[in-house]
Each structure stands twice: as structure tokens, then as C-alpha cells.
Amino acid sequence: MLSACAARKRLDASLLPxxxxxxxxxxxxxxxxxxxxxxxxxxxxxxxxxxxxxYQVQLMSKFGPGLMDFKLYEDSIHWIKTFDQLHKKSVENLxxxxxxxxxxxxxxxxRKVRRVKKNTPKQVFRIKAAMKSVVVLESETGxxxxxxxxxxxxPVKTRVNFEYDQRPVPKRITLxxxxxxxxxxxxxxxxNYAEE
Amino acid sequence: xxxxxxxxLVIAVFFICSFQSGEAGxxxxxxxxxxxxxxxxxxxxxxxxxxxxxxxxxxxxxxxKIVSEGNIHFKKPNLLRWEYHQPFEYGIILNGKQITIKxxxxxxxxxxASSQAFQQINELIINSVQGNVxxxxxxxxxxxxxxxxxLTKLLPKDAQMxxxxxxxxxxxxxxxxxxxxxxxxxxEDDYTLITFADKKMNEPIPxxxxxxx
Numbered sequence: 001m002l003s004a005c006a007a008r009k010r011l012d013a014s015l016l017p018x019x020x021x022x023x024x025x026x027x028x029x030x031x032x033x034x035x036x037x038x039x040x041x042x043x044x045x046x047x048x049x050x051x052x053x054x055y056q057v058q059l060m061s062k063f064g065p066g067l068m069d070f071k072l073y074e075d076s077i078h079w080i081k082t083f084d085q086l087h088k089k090s091v092e093n094l095x096x097x098x099x100x101x102x103x104x105x106x107x108x109x110x111r112k113v114r115r116v117k118k119n120t121p122k123q124v125f126r127i128k129a130a131m132k133s134v135v136v137l138e139s140e141t142g143x144x145x146x147x148x149x150x151x152x153x154x155p156v157k158t159r160v161n162f163e164y165d166q167r168p169v170p171k172r173i174t175l176x177x178x179x180x181x182x183x184x185x186x187x188x189x190x191x192n193y194a195e196e
Numbered sequence: 197x198x199x200x201x202x203x204x205l206v207i208a209v210f211f212i213c214s215f216q217s218g219e220a221g222x223x224x225x226x227x228x229x230x231x232x233x234x235x236x237x238x239x240x241x242x243x244x245x246x247x248x249x250x251x252x253x254x255x256x257x258x259x260x261k262i263v264s265e266g267n268i269h270f271k272k273p274n275l276l277r278w279e280y281h282q283p284f285e286y287g288i289i290l291n292g293k294q295i296t297i298k299x300x301x302x303x304x305x306x307x308x309a310s311s312q313a314f315q316q317i318n319e320l321i322i323n324s325v326q327g328n329v330x331x332x333x334x335x336x337x338x339x340x341x342x343x344x345x346x347l348t349k350l351l352p353k354d355a356q357m358x359x360x361x362x363x364x365x366x367x368x369x370x371x372x373x374x375x376x377x378x379x380x381x382x383x384e385d386d387y388t389l390i391t392f393a394d395k396k397m398n399e400p401i402p403x404x405x406x407x408x409x
Contacts, residue, residue: 027258031284033300040302042286048257056257062264062286064253064380064388065360080384189283192260 016113017125017137017144019104020169021049028169030186032059037181043067045186053108057099072099074109075130097131101147101160102175106133126150156180167191222347225339231346232330238373245270246396252389268392274322275406289408290322296408305408329366344370359383
């Protein structure tokens with residue numbers, strides 16, 4: 001009986017929004033701009049889907065050298081390179097959570113996703129994972145416009161907006177936190193072919 | 197402030213190290229003292245350098261390289277303007293007193309004197325641009341040559357630096373001992389290759405070109 005109810009609630013995978021990296025076999029390269037209070041910095045961010053539910057993210061300086069490199073799995077994060085100053089569990093967890101939203105990686109797991117609003121210009125999906133979140137989809141295009149985490153107590157809620165041009169992946173991604181004067185903006189530079 | 201420190205570290209690593217690879221056709225350098233003397237004389241005789249550059253970033257997870265392009269202007273004793281124009285606008289200006297980063301219309305300046313790290317970076321960048329990078333105190337250096345280039349392969353001795361940087365190759369043009377290419381290989385074997393072109397030596401550059409505002 002319980003399993004029957006669960007099965008009824010589970011959404012058909014074909015009705016789920018796709019993570020944008022699923023729409024391309026390639027890696028994406030973004031011009032990443034970071035603002036914290038008065039301080040501004042930038043670099044290049046490479047994001048690639050490395051298997052059915054894992055992603056690799058590399059941040060490098062515009063002078064070339066890599067700064068940060070990690071792999072994001074369904075339930076864990078594996079750090080390959082980071083700054084000594086950021087090599088703290090709390091910071092790394094925060095970065096991991098932000099990138100789960102930014103990459104829309106939880107959409108790879110249909111069992112975690114429920115559609116709570118449909119038949120409108122925008123559909124809303126709720127994701128029940130270690131980090132609860134909502135995803136807003138534009139019905140006409142099937143593109144994800146917005147996501148945010150939805151914890152009960154969450155003073156630094158993360159919000160991510162996605163903007164598009166004619167390409168199937170976001171041309172601009174903006175990530176902000178409530179109550180923190182911090183802003184991450186990604187501008188698509190290139191869709192780059194990845195190795196098999 | 198963390199990000200400032202990180203940026204400083206990255207810049208330092210980049211400019212300390214930028215030069216190493218195993219290119220076909222290179223053999224052990226036959227006359228190392230003559231090469232070193234040539235580089236020293238070139239640095240001494242150079243009052244300014246202007247060049248364009250192409251930067252290629254190779255990542256193991258990509259089949260395609262990431263290419264950026266820009267210009268470099270250097271004037272003795274310590275004025276440098278290093279700018280990217282494609283596919284983004286980004287630049288760094290050193291004027292002896294300040295390091296200024298121009299990033300898509302935004303400017304951040306730091307007093308060089310305020311930090312030993314900035315002083316070291318300033319020195320390293322200026323030395324690197326002039327080809328004055330044969331620092332055997334901090335690097336294990338091997339010397340190579342082919343018909344067109346002298347090649348010095350620098351391996352960092354410092355363990356902290358080696359965590360970020362596997363090695364640096366500097367290619368010197370045999371015609372004039374100027375730096376032609378720099379390859380920076382990271383610990384994971386990803387690397388950055390910078391190739392200079394349209395080099396103009398000792399042409400006048402007004403100091404105002406290095407103004408930060």
C-alpha cells in the first residue's frame with residue numbers, strides 16, 4: 001500500500017526538467033565573476049558531466065593556472081585541488097551545496113523530484129534530498145529559469161537564476177545568498193568538446 | 197581578503213614558473229655559459245618590450261584548448277601592462293608602487309609596499325618579462341636547444357610550490373635571446389602555453405600608458 005502511494009507520487013522521468021549539462025555531451029566554459037562586498041575577482045569555470053550523476057568543476061585564473069577542482073557525486077564531493085584557506089569542511093560543504101543547485105544535479109535523480117505546479121507558464125518542482133530545493137521551469141521551452149534551496153531554517157538561502165539565448169545551455173547564471181553581500185555571475189564563453 | 201591572498205599566490209606561481217615541456221628535437225645545450233650571458237646581455241640592453249600573445253590552456257577533461265589573446269607592454273625599470281582582449285577583457289598593471297587588476301571595467305589596486313608577497317610578485321613578473329628567470333636557488337634547471345630555441349626547464353625546489361606547479365619551460369629565441377614561449381605545467385599535467393608574437397624591443401612607450409586610472 002505504502003509503496004503503491006510512493007509509486008503514484010513519483011514523477012515520470014520524461015516529465016522532469018533536464019540538468020542543462022545533460023543536453024550536451026560537451027563541457028561548458030564560463031567567465032566567472034565573483035563579488036564579495038567591495039572585492040571583485042574573476043576566472044574561468046569549466047563544468048562537465050563525467051557520468052550519469054557526477055560532475056567535474058574546475059576553476060582557473062585567467063592567467064591560466066587552476067585554482068579549484070572537484071568532482072560532485074550524488075552524495076559526496078571529492079576535492080582534487082583547492083586553496084589552503086578554503087580547505088575547511090564547512091566551506092567545502094557550502095561550495096558543494098551551491099554547485100548542486102547551480103548544476104541542477106539533483107534533477108538526475110527522479111525519485112527525489114515532485115512536480116507541485118503544472119499547466120501554467122511556469123512549472124514548479126520540489127526536490128527532496130539532503131538539501132531540499134525548488135526548481136522553476138518555463139513550460140514552453142522546458143528550460144530551468146530558477147532554483148533555490150528550501151530549508152526550514154536557512155538564513156543564507158542560495159538563489160540561482162538562469163538566462164538563455166538560442167543555445168540549449170544557460171548563457172548567464174547568477175548565484176546569490178540572502179543576507180550575504182556576495183554575488184557569483186557566470187557568462188557562457190564556450191561549449192567545448194570533452195574527451196570520451 | 198582570502199581571495200586577494202589566493203590571487204597573489206596564483207600570480208606568483210604563474211610568473212615564477214611559467215616555462216617547461218618536452219618538445220621533440222631538443223638536445224642538451226652545448227654552451228650553457230654563452231646562453232646565460234646572452235640572456236643577461238639581452239635583459240641589460242632592453243629598455244622596453246611590446247608584444248602580442250596567445251595563451252592556450254590545456255585541460256585533461258577537454259579535447260579542445262581554451263584560447264585567449266592579448267598584449268604585453270613592459271618598460272624599464274618596473275612598468276608592466278599585461279592585457280587580455282579575447283575572449284574577455286582583463287589586465288594587470290604594475291607601476292612600481294601598485295599592482296592594479298582591471299577586470300571587465302572594474303579596478304582593484306594594491307600597494308606593492310604593503311606586502312612582502314606583492315613585492316616578490318612585482319620582482320618576479322618584471323624578471324620574467326625580461327627573461328631573467330634562471331633562478332637556480334628556487335628551481336632545478338636543465339638546459340636544452342634546437343635550431344630555433346634555447347629551452348630551460350625549471351622544476352620548483354619548494355614543496356609548497358610543487359603542489360601547484362610541476363614545472364616551467366621557457367623558450368628563448370636563438371636570434372635575440374628574447375622569451376618566445378612559456379609553458380606552465382600543473383601538478384595534474386594540465387598546462388598553460390603562452391606564445392609571444394610581434395615583439396618590438398626598445399620602442400618608446402609613454403609612462404602614462406601604465407597609469408592605473
